[in-house]
Amino acid sequence: MSSDLETQDHGAPTFAIVMPGQPGDNPTTPKNVPHKGGAVNPSVDDLRVKFGAAIGRHEVGWGETTVYVERTKVREICAWLQSDPSQSYEYLSDVTAVEYRDQVRPIEVVWHIRSLKFRRFLRLKVELPKDGKTPLDVPSVWPVWKGADWLERECYDMFGITFAEHPDLRRILLWEQYKEGFPLRKDFPLRGRFSRAEQLKNALAADPEARYSMEEISVLEAFTDLPADMRKRLGGGEKVGE
Amino acid sequence: MATLVGESGKKTRMVEMEIKPRSLESGFAGGMEPEFEGEHMLINIGPQHPATHGVLRLVLELDGETVVRCIPHVGYLHCGFEKIGEYRQYNQIIPWTDREDYLNSMGNNVAFVLGAERLFGIEITERCTVLRVIAMELSRIISHLVWLGTTCIDIGAFTPFLWSFQERENVYKLLEGWTGARLTTSGTRVGGMIADVPDGWVDGLKGFLERFPKTLDQCDRMLTRNAIWVGRTVGLGVMSPEEAMNYGLSGPMLRASGVAYDVRKDFPYLDYETYDFDVPVGTNGDVYDRFLVRQQELRESVRILEQAVKRLPDGPVNVDDPRVILPSKTKATSEMESMIHHFKLVMEGPRPPIGETYVPIESPKGEKGYYFVSDGTAKPVRWRIRPPSYVNLSAIPKMVEGHLLSDVIAINASIDIVMGEIDR
Numbered sequence: 001m002s003s004d005l006e007t008q009d010h011g012a013p014t015f016a017i018v019m020p021g022q023p024g025d026n027p028t029t030p031k032n033v034p035h036k037g038g039a040v041n042p043s044v045d046d047l048r049v050k051f052g053a054a055i056g057r058h059e060v061g062w063g064e065t066t067v068y069v070e071r072t073k074v075r076e077i078c079a080w081l082q083s084d085p086s087q088s089y090e091y092l093s094d095v096t097a098v099e100y101r102d103q104v105r106p107i108e109v110v111w112h113i114r115s116l117k118f119r120r121f122l123r124l125k126v127e128l129p130k131d132g133k134t135p136l137d138v139p140s141v142w143p144v145w146k147g148a149d150w151l152e153r154e155c156y157d158m159f160g161i162t163f164a165e166h167p168d169l170r171r172i173l174l175w176e177q178y179k180e181g182f183p184l185r186k187d188f189p190l191r192g193r194f195s196r197a198e199q200l201k202n203a204l205a206a207d208p209e210a211r212y213s214m215e216e217i218s219v220l221e222a223f224t225d226l227p228a229d230m231r232k233r234l235g236g237g238e239k240v241g242e
Numbered sequence: 243m244a245t246l247v248g249e250s251g252k253k254t255r256m257v258e259m260e261i262k263p264r265s266l267e268s269g270f271a272g273g274m275e276p277e278f279e280g281e282h283m284l285i286n287i288g289p290q291h292p293a294t295h296g297v298l299r300l301v302l303e304l305d306g307e308t309v310v311r312c313i314p315h316v317g318y319l320h321c322g323f324e325k326i327g328e329y330r331q332y333n334q335i336i337p338w339t340d341r342e343d344y345l346n347s348m349g350n351n352v353a354f355v356l357g358a359e360r361l362f363g364i365e366i367t368e369r370c371t372v373l374r375v376i377a378m379e380l381s382r383i384i385s386h387l388v389w390l391g392t393t394c395i396d397i398g399a400f401t402p403f404l405w406s407f408q409e410r411e412n413v414y415k416l417l418e419g420w421t422g423a424r425l426t427t428s429g430t431r432v433g434g435m436i437a438d439v440p441d442g443w444v445d446g447l448k449g450f451l452e453r454f455p456k457t458l459d460q461c462d463r464m465l466t467r468n469a470i471w472v473g474r475t476v477g478l479g480v481m482s483p484e485e486a487m488n489y490g491l492s493g494p495m496l497r498a499s500g501v502a503y504d505v506r507k508d509f510p511y512l513d514y515e516t517y518d519f520d521v522p523v524g525t526n527g528d529v530y531d532r533f534l535v536r537q538q539e540l541r542e543s544v545r546i547l548e549q550a551v552k553r554l555p556d557g558p559v560n561v562d563d564p565r566v567i568l569p570s571k572t573k574a575t576s577e578m579e580s581m582i583h584h585f586k587l588v589m590e591g592p593r594p595p596i597g598e599t600y601v602p603i604e605s606p607k608g609e610k611g612y613y614f615v616s617d618g619t620a621k622p623v624r625w626r627i628r629p630p631s632y633v634n635l636s637a638i639p640k641m642v643e644g645h646l647l648s649d650v651i652a653i654n655a656s657i658d659i660v661m662g663e664i665d666r
Contacts, residue, residue: 029513
């Protein structure tokens with residue numbers, strides 16, 4: 001009986017050893033990487049030719065190239081880097097932000113992108129000055145790489161940076177009703193804004209049923225059945241999903 | 243739906259149900275069945291559900307048994323690792339890396355120090371390089387075995403779970419002999435390892451490498467051509483190569499879709515380019531191909547380990563660099579200079595130069611990267627984890643929509659998530 005099962009052939013495992021990148025190009029472990037200087041990613045020059053003034057300074061540190069770009073042009077630049085066959089940055093590794101301990105140094109939004117074909121790595125940065133005038137807002141790269149969805153949501157959750165035209169920019173790791181601010185900002189204390197006792201009190205007072213997101217409630221059409229605070233929040237004109 | 247106020251004063255919602263005797267008059271017979279067509283149902287899975295592999299919560303909108311929409315919720319385990327890291331010295335962060343992806347703790351330890359060493363400008367010793375390769379491949383074996391076992395349970399096969407968890411225990415015994423802990427190894431330090439492997443440890447590893455492929459063969463015979471297994475995995479959660487890249491998938495998820503991106507090959511570290519191993523690549527990008535890829539990766543890990551054991555050189559494990567490595571206790575108590583180094587290292591911690599670096603490794607789940615930003619002080623300004631299973635999980639709505647409810651479990655299992663890493 002068991003032989004019956006074993007002889008059934010559901011298609012043998014098919015494995016093909018395919019390598020991205022160009023043939024004959026065998027990368028090796030980087031050794032003795034210099035702190036400053038070193039080879040610049042060739043995409044930087046192409047970016048300057050294509051976008052001119054929208055590209056700011058570039059730095060090479062520990063063998064990685066960083067390019068500062070203009071805030072409003074991010075999506076355009078990313079779309080070109082992704083789709084142009086001479087660049088082909090098809091892979092978005094990470095979207096995050098950095099706030100320095102310095103009071104005046106701008107917050108930086110960081111994109112780590114990768115070309116699998118050319119085995120290149122590029123770090124794009126946008127500086128958002130903390131002068132109170134510049135909005136903490138950058139264009140979303142979700143239309144270019146779908147993988148940016150949760151990464152941008154996390155960045156919003158932790159730093160309060162909004163990503164324009166992101167389809168669903170909600171908090172992700174913290175809950176939607178979280179009101180204490182943005183934890184990875186330097187003005188956020190390590191232990192949170194409230195004492196343990198206050199946090200416990202707040203948690204116990206919270207309505208455990210207010211756990212569905214607005215998007216889900218639009219599915220339920222159970223608006224009238226909601227707890228009062230959520231009804232108020234939704235009634236106040238907050239965006240209800242698509 | 244009615245709202246009642248209970249004794250505690252808290253509102254309780256309950257569904258009003260009218261219990262009627264089932265008779266001909268009640269309408270259930272004679273073609274008078276209640277009409278449910280076109281009505282969608284909302285189902286909540288998790289956060290406390292064994293098949294969600296942790297505290298994942300999925301809200302599913304169902305049309306009959308077909309998933310129309312899936313909304314995942316994460317964050318139940320959020321502990322703020324990245325925030326805590328900004329208040330710790332580099333070596334003090336290593337215990338946190340154990341706890342994010344706890345199935346790959348040794349791999350995370352190595353990944354963390356690889357990034358930190360790039361930042362400090364340290365070149366590690368030959369023996370340390372090979373030991374770290376051994377550590378990473380052992381944790382890859384652990385992670386894939388846990389994946390195999392839990393996925394088998396999800397889909398309904400119990401025996402491979404026992405086999406794989408038994409072998410996993412053997413690897414844990416090895417790691418315990420080396421670092422003193424099974425899961426929370428904290429096995430590395432900036433510039434070296436917590437300790438050299440003890441006497442006879444390599445023989446234990448050799449014995450494991452002899453036995454382990456037999457277990458793999460057993461699982462292979464049990465699953466790969468098993469009609470039930472194949473029927474429950476083929477054609478589920480298909481991602482095309484373009485989609486997989488666009489969604490940022492990595493690791494076995496990406497390779498099952500046919501993109502041969504492996505950080506060990508494309509952006510090598512720890513001299514991985516000198517090892518002879520293959521990158522298995524699937525063709526269909528479904529759950530079955532992910533299983534095949536992971537199964538083959540286990541064999542490739544064994545190949546790498548065999549080579550690493552052969553080439554393991556003698557010599558020191560830690561670099562000879564008083565900036566980062568503590569002097570021996572004898573030296574610290576007898577030599578003035580060593581005592582100062584010891585004091586400064588413990589009290590102030592090593593200080594990297596100003597700069598930033600992003601170092602990716604191939605974790606069992608995919609591309610895991612640690613991004614450090616240093617302002618020249620002993621604590622990083624920013625320590626960022628690029629979590630592979632977080633990005634992989636973000637594609638779950640795309641993968642499950644249109645499939646049956648029971649297949650959601652299989653697809654979710656195939657992503658190989660670890661909630662510790664997703665929520666951090």
